[in-house]
Amino acid sequence: MTNQGAAVANAPAKINLYLHVTGKRADGYHLLDSLIAFAGTGDTIEASPADTITLSCDGPFGAALASEPDNLVLKAARMLAGQAGIANGAALRLTKRLPIASGIGGGSADAAATLRALAQLWQLTLAPDEMQKIAARLGADVPICLHGRAAYIGGIGEIIADTAALPEAGIVLVNPGKSLSTPAVFKNFCGPMSAAKRFDSMPLSTHALCELLATRSNDLTEAAVALVPEIADVLAALAQTPGALLARMSGSGATCFALFDDSLGAARAAKDLAMRQPSWWVQGAALISSHP
Ligand code: C5P
Numbered sequence: 001m002t003n004q005g006a007a008v009a010n011a012p013a014k015i016n017l018y019l020h021v022t023g024k025r026a027d028g029y030h031l032l033d034s035l036i037a038f039a040g041t042g043d044t045i046e047a048s049p050a051d052t053i054t055l056s057c058d059g060p061f062g063a064a065l066a067s068e069p070d071n072l073v074l075k076a077a078r079m080l081a082g083q084a085g086i087a088n089g090a091a092l093r094l095t096k097r098l099p100i101a102s103g104i105g106g107g108s109a110d111a112a113a114t115l116r117a118l119a120q121l122w123q124l125t126l127a128p129d130e131m132q133k134i135a136a137r138l139g140a141d142v143p144i145c146l147h148g149r150a151a152y153i154g155g156i157g158e159i160i161a162d163t164a165a166l167p168e169a170g171i172v173l174v175n176p177g178k179s180l181s182t183p184a185v186f187k188n189f190c191g192p193m194s195a196a197k198r199f200d201s202m203p204l205s206t207h208a209l210c211e212l213l214a215t216r217s218n219d220l221t222e223a224a225v226a227l228v229p230e231i232a233d234v235l236a237a238l239a240q241t242p243g244a245l246l247a248r249m250s251g252s253g254a255t256c257f258a259l260f261d262d263s264l265g266a267a268r269a270a271k272d273l274a275m276r277q278p279s280w281w282v283q284g285a286a287l288i289s290s291h292p
Helices: 062-066 072-084 106-121 128-138 142-147 182-188 206-214 221-227 230-239 263-276
Strands: 007-024 030-050 053-058 089-095 151-154 159-162 170-175 246-249 256-260 281-288
Touching (some): 007 106, 007 142, 030 106, 062 089, 072 089, 072 128, 128 142, 142 159, 170 230, 170 263, 182 221, 206 256, 221 246, 230 256, 230 263, 256 263, 263 281
Parallel strands (some): 053 089
Antiparallel strands (some): 007 030, 030 151, 030 281, 151 159, 170 256
């Protein structure tokens, strides 16, 4: 139940439909070209008035986070308060439905949702580009999560170029129950670098979208599979699922996804796969181009 006077923000899963690593900066960060969309499933942040900034976690993966002393949600809240000169606190409640450290935004989506919820609770009037600067300081994926609309990302993730809405599609997300550290995957990546490969225009059908995506890749897959070999099993299972149009890993893994004609087909496939692989986290949803 939502507390009275609370501001609520959704933190949907972020999906890298393709992810090309195009170069490496002198500071070690990698340059990317990636098409991002979201899934109609994710975490929720609720911010209620309070004197100090506190965080409680619930939901299926809440307990796994409770042991982390200083996660990205608290960092985001403190950074926003500092930037906006806010003396008030907030009681933050994170309902964690997405697996931790899993390549679908998780912590970054939560941080972005925290910024949105607190801007509403504290009635801030920071300009969008000021909010984006705070997001970029929190992590490379936070700006696109704050943006909240399908877009290409460039640079290390902070350069956002809007795209037309994606065609309607369903998505099944699968995680083999293994968390994977993003820095470890990037460290394990040894090339080759790819060229940026943005679409000339957004296809109108899901089938045409998947045909274009099939000529692109997630360049981090091999580096991630070397650390968590189960990713290869997940990709094989998704590819063999009836109705799956494309199977791919998202971000630095270990979560993989398959695209379907619609969310009904995705829900059916998710149910079947969850029965066959009860130890995996399996979730069916709609692929979404924007969220509030
Ligand atoms: O920015 P964030 O904290 O999410 O990044 C975690 C780590 O992932 C970085 O310290 C870096 O090692 C790696 N990374 C990278 N290139 C990116 C994004 C992240 O090398 N574009």
